[in-house]
Amino acid sequence: MEYKRFKIGNLFDVDSWVYGKNKQWVSRFSDPANGRIPVISGITINNGINYYTTDNYSSEEVFENELTISTRGEYSGTITYHEGKFLLANNILVMKMPNLNYRQKIFIASVIAKIGYGGYNNYPRKETLKEDYIDLPTSDGINPDYNYMESRISELEQERISELEQ
Numbered sequence: 001m002e003y004k005r006f007k008i009g010n011l012f013d014v015d016s017w018v019y020g021k022n023k024q025w026v027s028r029f030s031d032p033a034n035g036r037i038p039v040i041s042g043i044t045i046n047n048g049i050n051y052y053t054t055d056n057y058s059s060e061e062v063f064e065n066e067l068t069i070s071t072r073g074e075y076s077g078t079i080t081y082h083e084g085k086f087l088l089a090n091n092i093l094v095m096k097m098p099n100l101n102y103r104q105k106i107f108i109a110s111v112i113a114k115i116g117y118g119g120y121n122n123y124p125r126k127e128t129l130k131e132d133y134i135d136l137p138t139s140d141g142i143n144p145d146y147n148y149m150e151s152r153i154s155e156l157e158q159e160r161i162s163e164l165e166q
Helices: 102-115 127-133 146-165
Strands: 002-006 037-040 050-051 063-070 079-088 093-095 133-136
Touching: 002 093, 079 093, 079 102, 102 133, 102 146, 133 146
Parallel strands: 037 079
Antiparallel strands: 002 133, 037 050, 063 079, 063 093
8 A cells, every 4th residue: 555645734624623612511420321421621531531511512512423632731642533422621622524434533543643742842733733744545646545544444443353352
């Protein structure tokens, strides 16, 4: 498989990515029971889920099936995928990629994670992410091969399932 360097800002509308606004949700629960929605922050435990809430929210505040990247602190640069609906707290950026499916997003996340963000001096921001380059597979030498990305992640999932079954 051939790879090519792509500027993130040329692949995705980074300006549409959304920062957590340090919103403090009033109701806070430790489990997802009874329709509670997860609130994501820059923490790296529990897949970034800080707590669950039943607070009212607007349609602009809810995200679904997207990647997030931690933007502050020791674990900045940590990328997680969130299946289903979620809200934001702080120190987090939603990396909206509406035209990609789960496996394609996971592949992209693994490549962006290699950029080397992290620590207290190298925070990922829209401005820096937009200008960064990532290496992606291409079948035509021009465009990213999203089908390959999907099949590769699927292959890795199957390998892992086989290992666990043994």
